[in-house]
Amino acid sequence: MSICPVCNQLSSTQYRCPSCLGMMEDSGRVMDYYDDYSPYTEIDSLKMEDGIPDDEKDNQCPHVFYCSQCAAENVLLIHEWRSESN
Numbered sequence: 001m002s003i004c005p006v007c008n009q010l011s012s013t014q015y016r017c018p019s020c021l022g023m024m025e026d027s028g029r030v031m032d033y034y035d036d037y038s039p040y041t042e043i044d045s046l047k048m049e050d051g052i053p054d055d056e057k058d059n060q061c062p063h064v065f066y067c068s069q070c071a072a073e074n075v076l077l078i079h080e081w082r083s084e085s086n
């Protein structure tokens, strides 16, 4: 099984906003973030557009990052860590 370091707060992820180069904040997983107003359509279209195979997708956790400076939103795929538990 694999775990997302961002969801589990094991790693501090910081990304620069592509628009204004400000620091973007993690706003949570895409699933949670879009849950309120567009349950499935957004995510389905995201999956279709990013072109990442399903098997690779299993080990990635899509997060929404928000820029407080220019209000930009970006979805970033966080690589999950393999937990080598016996």
Ligand SMILES: [Zn+2]
Residues within 6 Å of the ligand: 004, 005, 006, 007, 008, 029, 061, 062, 063, 078
């Ligand atoms: Zn995550």
Ligand SMILES: [Zn+2]
Residues within 6 Å of the ligand: 017, 018, 019, 020, 021, 022, 067, 068, 069, 070, 071, 072
């Ligand atoms: Zn920005």
